[in-house]
Amino acid sequence: MGNEVKNLNDLAGQLLRDGEVDVVVGYEKVSRELASRPVVIDQADDAAKLIFDRTCENNLANYLHKLKGKRVGIVVKGCDERSVVGLIQENQVSRDELVIIGAPCDGVIDRKLVHLALERKNFKDARVVDGELVVTTCDGEQRIALEEVVFPTCLQCANRNPRFADYLIAKPASQPDVASISPAVAQTEAMSVDERWEVFAREMDKCILCFACRNVCPACYCTTCFTECTKPKWMSKTDDPADAAFFHQTRLGHLSGRCTGCGACERACPTGVNLKLYNDKLRKDVEEIFEFVAGENPDDDPPMSCFKEEDNDEMFK
Amino acid sequence: MTTEYKIIEPGGMAGFISDLAKRRKVFAPVVAGSVTKFDWVQDGQAVALDSAIPRSGAKQALLPRTEVLFYFKLGKGTEQVAGPKPPEPQIIFGLHPTDIAAVRVLDAVFSAEPSPDGPYIDRRAATAIIGMGRGPEESPDTCFCEMLGISLMDPGEADMFITRLANGQFMLEVFDSERREKIADLMDCVESLPDASAEDIAELEALRDAAAKRVTDVLDPAELAEKLDGMFESDFWQQIGQRCVGCGACAYLCPTCHCFDISEETRGQLGARVRNWDTCQFSQFTKHASGHNPRDNQNPRARQRIMHKFNYGYKNFGITFCTGCGRCIEACPAHGDVREVLKAIEERK
Numbered sequence: 001m002g003n004e005v006k007n008l009n010d011l012a013g014q015l016l017r018d019g020e021v022d023v024v025v026g027y028e029k030v031s032r033e034l035a036s037r038p039v040v041i042d043q044a045d046d047a048a049k050l051i052f053d054r055t056c057e058n059n060l061a062n063y064l065h066k067l068k069g070k071r072v073g074i075v076v077k078g079c080d081e082r083s084v085v086g087l088i089q090e091n092q093v094s095r096d097e098l099v100i101i102g103a104p105c106d107g108v109i110d111r112k113l114v115h116l117a118l119e120r121k122n123f124k125d126a127r128v129v130d131g132e133l134v135v136t137t138c139d140g141e142q143r144i145a146l147e148e149v150v151f152p153t154c155l156q157c158a159n160r161n162p163r164f165a166d167y168l169i170a171k172p173a174s175q176p177d178v179a180s181i182s183p184a185v186a187q188t189e190a191m192s193v194d195e196r197w198e199v200f201a202r203e204m205d206k207c208i209l210c211f212a213c214r215n216v217c218p219a220c221y222c223t224t225c226f227t228e229c230t231k232p233k234w235m236s237k238t239d240d241p242a243d244a245a246f247f248h249q250t251r252l253g254h255l256s257g258r259c260t261g262c263g264a265c266e267r268a269c270p271t272g273v274n275l276k277l278y279n280d281k282l283r284k285d286v287e288e289i290f291e292f293v294a295g296e297n298p299d300d301d302p303p304m305s306c307f308k309e310e311d312n313d314e315m316f317k
Numbered sequence: 318m319t320t321e322y323k324i325i326e327p328g329g330m331a332g333f334i335s336d337l338a339k340r341r342k343v344f345a346p347v348v349a350g351s352v353t354k355f356d357w358v359q360d361g362q363a364v365a366l367d368s369a370i371p372r373s374g375a376k377q378a379l380l381p382r383t384e385v386l387f388y389f390k391l392g393k394g395t396e397q398v399a400g401p402k403p404p405e406p407q408i409i410f411g412l413h414p415t416d417i418a419a420v421r422v423l424d425a426v427f428s429a430e431p432s433p434d435g436p437y438i439d440r441r442a443a444t445a446i447i448g449m450g451r452g453p454e455e456s457p458d459t460c461f462c463e464m465l466g467i468s469l470m471d472p473g474e475a476d477m478f479i480t481r482l483a484n485g486q487f488m489l490e491v492f493d494s495e496r497r498e499k500i501a502d503l504m505d506c507v508e509s510l511p512d513a514s515a516e517d518i519a520e521l522e523a524l525r526d527a528a529a530k531r532v533t534d535v536l537d538p539a540e541l542a543e544k545l546d547g548m549f550e551s552d553f554w555q556q557i558g559q560r561c562v563g564c565g566a567c568a569y570l571c572p573t574c575h576c577f578d579i580s581e582e583t584r585g586q587l588g589a590r591v592r593n594w595d596t597c598q599f600s601q602f603t604k605h606a607s608g609h610n611p612r613d614n615q616n617p618r619a620r621q622r623i624m625h626k627f628n629y630g631y632k633n634f635g636i637t638f639c640t641g642c643g644r645c646i647e648a649c650p651a652h653g654d655v656r657e658v659l660k661a662i663e664e665r666k
C-alpha cells in the first residue's frame with residue numbers, strides 16, 4: 001500500500017477480480033496520434049486497455065459524480081488527486097469508497113503546442129525519447145524539446161506526485177521547486193485597471209459559452225447550474241460579451257477556495273480563453289486572505305463553508 | 318454564360334480580398350493565437366489561407382450565435398415595434414469543400430417546407446461564397462470528408478472557387494448563370510484579373526479529377542442509417558455517454574449543427590426576442606415544463622447526436638448531417654472521436 005509500485009493493468013484487473021472496486025476509471029488509447037481518453041471499466045478482462053503516459057491530460061475526478069454509490073478505483077495524477085481531496089472535504093465522495101491509484105507525472109503534452117511547433121503539419125509515430133518529443137512529418141523526423149510542448153500548467157506544477165495513493169503505478173517523479181501560481185498573475189496585477197479590463201475583455205471575446213470549462217471541472221457539480229436557471233433567469237447566453245464575463249466571474253466566485261489549479265478548464269476550452277490567469281489569481285488571493293490551499297488535506301475546512309473568528313476581515317475596514 | 322477562369326498572382330491575393338472587402342463584409346480565416354478561425358476582415362493581409370479547417374467555421378455568418386428575431390415594447394399588451402436589421406451583403410471567403418457541403422445541410426434544414434426560416438433565408442441570399450480547394454497533404458489528420466463522399470476540390474454551392482496551382486498562382490473560377498447575377502456587385506474585382514491559359518485550365522481539371530478519384534471508400538449513408546435504426550435501445554451509447562461531459566464544444570464548432578434556443582432579453586420597457594445557439598448535449602436541452610426530462614443522462618444525449626447526423630438527417634433530407642471536418646474530434650475535451658463511433662457501428666452485425 002502507499003508507495004508500493006504496481007503495474008497498472010495487473011492492479012486494475014486484481015481490484016476488479018477481487019471485488020475491491022465496482023469500476024476502475026482510467027485512460028485508454030485512441031486511434032488518433034498523441035491522445036488518450038477517459039474510460040470506465042467494470043470487467044477485469046478490460047484492465048489490459050488501461051494506459052498511462054504523457055497524453056493523459058483529463059482530470060478523472062470529474063467522473064466521480066457520475067459514479068456515486070459505486071466503489072471506484074481511480075487513476076489520478078498529483079493535480080487530479082487534489083480534486084479528489086476537495087470532493088472528500090465537501091462530502092461528495094467518501095475516502096473508503098475509493099482506491100486511489102497514483103500516477104506520478106512529469107507533465108502532459110499539449111497537442112496545440114505540438115501543432116504550433118510543427119507549423120501545423122500533420123505528424124505520426126509520436127514518442128518521447130530522452131526529454132524530446134520525436135515525430136515523423138512529411139519533412140521526415142523532427143525532434144522538439146519537451147518544455148516546448150508540455151502544458152504550461154504542468155511546467156509550474158508543484159504536485160507531481162500523489163500524496164494519498166493506495167498504490168503507485170510508477171516510481172515517484174522528481175519534484176522541482178516551483179511556484180504553482182503563474183508569473184502572469186503578478187504581471188497583470190501590476191497593470192492599471194483599464195489595462196486589466198482590456199486583457200479580460202479580450203479573453204471574453206473568445207468565449208462561446210460552450211461550458212466545456214465548467215463541465216470538465218471536478219468542482220463544478222451542481223445538478224442545475226446557475227446558467228441553467230430560468231426562475232429566476234440569472235444570466236442570458238447571447239453573444240453580448242457581458243454574458244461571457246458574467247459567467248466566468250460568477251464561476252470564479254463559486255470556485256473560491258475550491259479551485260485546485262489543475263488546468264483542466266484551460267485545456268478543455270476550444271477557443272483558447274486564458275482561464276488559468278484568473279484561476280491562479282483566485283488561488284493566490286485565497287492563500288493570502290485565508291491562508292488556505294485547496295486540495296491539501298481531506299480534513300481541512302474550505303474557507304467558504306465555515307467561519308472562524310480569526311478570519312481575515314481587512315475588506316470590512 | 319460559361320465559367321470564367323482568372324489568375325491571381327501569389328502576391329495579389331491580399332489585394333483581391335481587400336478589394337472585395339470594399340464592396341461587402343468579408344468573413345475569412347485569420348490566425349488567432351494558437352488557432353485559425355473565421356472572422357470579419359477589411360484588410361486582405363490578415364487572411365491566412367494555409368489552414369484548411371479553421372477552428373471555428375463560417376456557420377456564424379449564416380446562423381449567428383445570437384440573432385435578434387424582433388424587437389418589442391412592453392405596455393398595455395406587448396407590441397412588436399421592429400424587425401431585425403436586414404442582413405448586409407457579405408462574402409464567406411476561403412471556404413473549403415468540407416465546409417461548403419455543410420452549407421448545403423443548413424440550406425436544406427432552413428428552407429424546408431412547411432415553415433422555411435425567414436432570417437436564415439434572407440441572410441443566405443445576401444451571402445456570396447468564395448470557396449477554396451486543396452490537395453490531400455493539406456488536410457488535417459482529423460478531416461475525414463472523403464469518407465463521406467466529399468471531394469477536396471468540389472465547389473458545390475460556391476459562387477467562385479480558388480485553387481492553388483503548381484507554380485504558386487491561384488486559379489479563380491467564376492461560375493455561370495444564376496450565381497453570377499447574385500454577385501454582380503463583385504464582378505469588377507474580377508474583371509481586371511488576367512484570364513487563365515488553356516494549360517492552367519487543364520491543370521485545374523486534372524486536380525479536380527484526381528480529387529474525385531480519391532473519393533472511393535465511401536461510407537454508405539443508407540446502410541448506416543438502417544444500422545442505426547436497430548440501435549435505439551442498445552447499450553452501445555453507454556460507451557460514449559460514460560466519458561462525454563455534455564458540453565457544447567462539438568456542436569458549437571460543428572458547421573452543420575443548427576439547434577437554437579429562443580429567449581427574450583429586456584431592458585425596462587423595451588425588449589428583443591432572440592435565438593441563441595443551443596445543443597442537444599446540454600443536460601437541460603429536452604427538459605419539459607413539467608420537469609420531466611426524456612434524455613436525463615449523457616447516454617441518450619450521445620445517441621441523439623449520432624442519430625440526428627447519420628440517421629434522421631439522412632432519412633428526412635437525403636443528405637448526411639456531417640461533412641467530416643473533424644472539428645469535433647479536435648475540440649472534444651474528453652477526446653471523443655466520431656470516426657471511431659462510425660467504425661464501431663459499421664462493425665456491428
